[in-house]
Amino acid sequence: xxxxxxxxxxxxxxxxxxxxxxxxxILGLFLILPIVxxxxxxxxxxxxxxxxxxxSTQFVGIANYSDLLTKPGLARQDFMTSLRNTFFxxxxxxxxxxxxxLMLAVLVNQKFLRGRTFFRTAFYFPSVVSSVAxxxxxxxxxxxxxxxxxxxxxxxxxGPNWFADPRGLIHLAGDWIGVWNINDxxxxxxxTRLVNLSLWEWIKGPSVAMSAIMLQVIWTTAGTFxxxxxxxxxxxxxxxxxxxxxxxxxxxxxxxxxxxxxxRPTIMLVVTLGTPCSCSSPFSTSSPSSSSS
Amino acid sequence: MxxxxxxIFPFIIQLVTSFKTQTDASLxxxxxxxxxxxxxxxxxxxxxxxxxxxxxxxxxxxxxxIARVFFCSLAGYALARLKFRGRGALFTAxxxxxxxxxxxxxxxxxxxxxxxxxxxxxxxxxxxxxxxAAGVFxxxxxxxxxxxxxxxxxxxxxxxxxxxFWSIVLPMAKPALITLTIxxxxxxxxxxxxxxxxxxxxxxxxxxxxxxxxxxxxxGSGTQFPIKMAAALVMTIPTAIVxxxxxxxxxxxxxxxxxxx
Numbered sequence: 001x002x003x004x005x006x007x008x009x010x011x012x013x014x015x016x017x018x019x020x021x022x023x024x025x026i027l028g029l030f031l032i033l034p035i036v037x038x039x040x041x042x043x044x045x046x047x048x049x050x051x052x053x054x055x056s057t058q059f060v061g062i063a064n065y066s067d068l069l070t071k072p073g074l075a076r077q078d079f080m081t082s083l084r085n086t087f088f089x090x091x092x093x094x095x096x097x098x099x100x101x102l103m104l105a106v107l108v109n110q111k112f113l114r115g116r117t118f119f120r121t122a123f124y125f126p127s128v129v130s131s132v133a134x135x136x137x138x139x140x141x142x143x144x145x146x147x148x149x150x151x152x153x154x155x156x157x158x159g160p161n162w163f164a165d166p167r168g169l170i171h172l173a174g175d176w177i178g179v180w181n182i183n184d185x186x187x188x189x190x191x192t193r194l195v196n197l198s199l200w201e202w203i204k205g206p207s208v209a210m211s212a213i214m215l216q217v218i219w220t221t222a223g224t225f226x227x228x229x230x231x232x233x234x235x236x237x238x239x240x241x242x243x244x245x246x247x248x249x250x251x252x253x254x255x256x257x258x259x260x261x262x263x264r265p266t267i268m269l270v271v272t273l274g275t276p277c278s279c280s281s282p283f284s285t286s287s288p289s290s291s292s293s
Numbered sequence: 294m295x296x297x298x299x300x301i302f303p304f305i306i307q308l309v310t311s312f313k314t315q316t317d318a319s320l321x322x323x324x325x326x327x328x329x330x331x332x333x334x335x336x337x338x339x340x341x342x343x344x345x346x347x348x349x350x351x352x353x354x355x356x357x358x359i360a361r362v363f364f365c366s367l368a369g370y371a372l373a374r375l376k377f378r379g380r381g382a383l384f385t386a387x388x389x390x391x392x393x394x395x396x397x398x399x400x401x402x403x404x405x406x407x408x409x410x411x412x413x414x415x416x417x418x419x420x421x422x423x424x425x426a427a428g429v430f431x432x433x434x435x436x437x438x439x440x441x442x443x444x445x446x447x448x449x450x451x452x453x454x455x456x457x458f459w460s461i462v463l464p465m466a467k468p469a470l471i472t473l474t475i476x477x478x479x480x481x482x483x484x485x486x487x488x489x490x491x492x493x494x495x496x497x498x499x500x501x502x503x504x505x506x507x508x509x510x511x512x513g514s515g516t517q518f519p520i521k522m523a524a525a526l527v528m529t530i531p532t533a534i535v536x537x538x539x540x541x542x543x544x545x546x547x548x549x550x551x552x553x554x
Contacts, residue, residue: 010444015454016377023368023424024383029409030421031390034401041401051408104296121540122300128536130483132501133525136508137307140322140518147306147322219299 077196088206092214094274100222101270105229124223138216139163162212170205225270232266311335311523318518334519342495343524346503350482353418353499357481360423362473366466369432370458374441391426395486403490417491422481428473435469472542479532500528
């Protein structure tokens with residue numbers, strides 16, 4: 001811990017501890033203890049009834065962990081399914097939300113754009129609204145006869161029944177380009193099993209239902225990351241861009257060769273902050289069964 | 294332009310649909326004019342436990358915000374300015390705690406609340422949220438940025454540590470306090486996970502918990518979209534007001550969050 005630049009901190013052996021006591025009590029009781037409890041329960045044979053610190057609960061080492069990986073059964077199947085879902089969720093959400101945030105930031109940063117503050121507000125607003133409220137709106141927009149399918153119908157597309165559609169995107173894409181028939185998948189893929197799931201199930205991709213959730217998440221969080229990109233963009237000296245312009249670089253070249261290299265640290269930050277956020281996303285929407293089946 | 298439509302349209306739909314009839318909402322989900330215009334959805338919402346949940350959200354958020362601002366400033370100040378044994382270790386512990394994703398702790402937190410015997414009481418809604426590591430972090434950062442000379446003068450004049458903190462340092466910290474107030478209010482107003490594990494009595498639901506029940510069929514038969522949109526609208530309004538008034542501080546808060554990365 002760094003002492004501050006101007007002068008030493010004051011010596012306050014008693015007051016110091018008194019000041020941090022409320023924090024220690026609250027975080028200790030409601031954060032540290034639950035963490036300890038979770039760790040302990042994960043290496044014990046606690047039955048789920050009574051106190052996990054009671055006499056009948058025994059230490060079993062890493063048995064629970066190894067069971068999860070080696071014992072065939074429903075627990076492992078669920079675990080593998082959620083691993084697969086999380087994987088597709090993260091590789092879908094993180095790049096898209098980063099790209100959208102960057103796009104929004106570049107858009108709002110344009111000097112000739114009128115009403116920049118308004119746009120910035122509009123893009124950031126979903127980040128401060130309750131996820132429950134947003135989920136309700138998205139359930140309505142993506143309902144079978146909802147606004148999204150209504151808009152798709154205008155351009156002649158018959159939209160899916162979003163939140164109730166368990167079909168995988170990669171399965172659908174393969175069917176569409178003719179690699180396989182989704183109703184009759186190749187037996188090489190369905191026949192080969194790899195820890196509880198067949199290859200066919202592993203490569204399913206995010207389900208249509210999960211894609212709708214992902215769209216909602218990307219739409220919601222892009223605003224927060226837009227602010228980070230915006231802060232970085234405003235640090236980019238105007239002269240650098242001017243110099244590139246004088247040297248004859250067009251808008252696209254300036255973006256790829258000046259703006260992007262300048263933003264590299266921020267892109268790293270957005271990806272590192274975005275990955276754990278989306279890894280621990282609870283899918284609070286209505287149909288967990290269809291997105292995980 | 295396309296993006297602003299994508300970002301504003303959902304909120305307009307939410308507003309408009311709140312004043313539609315059930316049939317109108319399902320037949321013309323895209324139309325922006327309710328035909329006929331009706332406040333039926335809002336009246337029906339008032340007949341549910343919604344007003345009670347709204348009231349719960351208000352008092353829970355107010356109490357959480359007051360406690361959080363006070364406790365986080367105290368701890369942030371101590372970590373930034375007071376020298377005591379174990380300070381460095383404590384700060385490291387806070388950083389470690391911040392990195393644990395909240396979702397994995399929901400079940401253990403529920404067990405802890407049961408263990409302490411406060412599960413399903415009003416206290417369970419408020420007490421666990423009264424301090425958060427990120428708030429302590431923001432306040433610590435801020436206190437480190439103000440020059441210590443003023444406090445030293447106060448101490449030479451004989452003011453005690455708490456007095457110096459309360460009447461000299463806190464008034465100088467107004468921008469950070471406002472930022473933290475807003476983040477805490479918004480955070481507790483929108484909190485869902487904690488309220489799911491803290492109570493099962495419908496009278497102790499907050500808005501997020503109660504309305505989340507609507508999403509999973511708590512309203513009985515039919516899609517009931519106008520009522521759902523009205524509920525979403527009413528729970529968005531307080532955040533919208535706070536957001537529009539204090540927009541500047543929201544952006545600062547978001548960047549304070551970015552600094553820790």
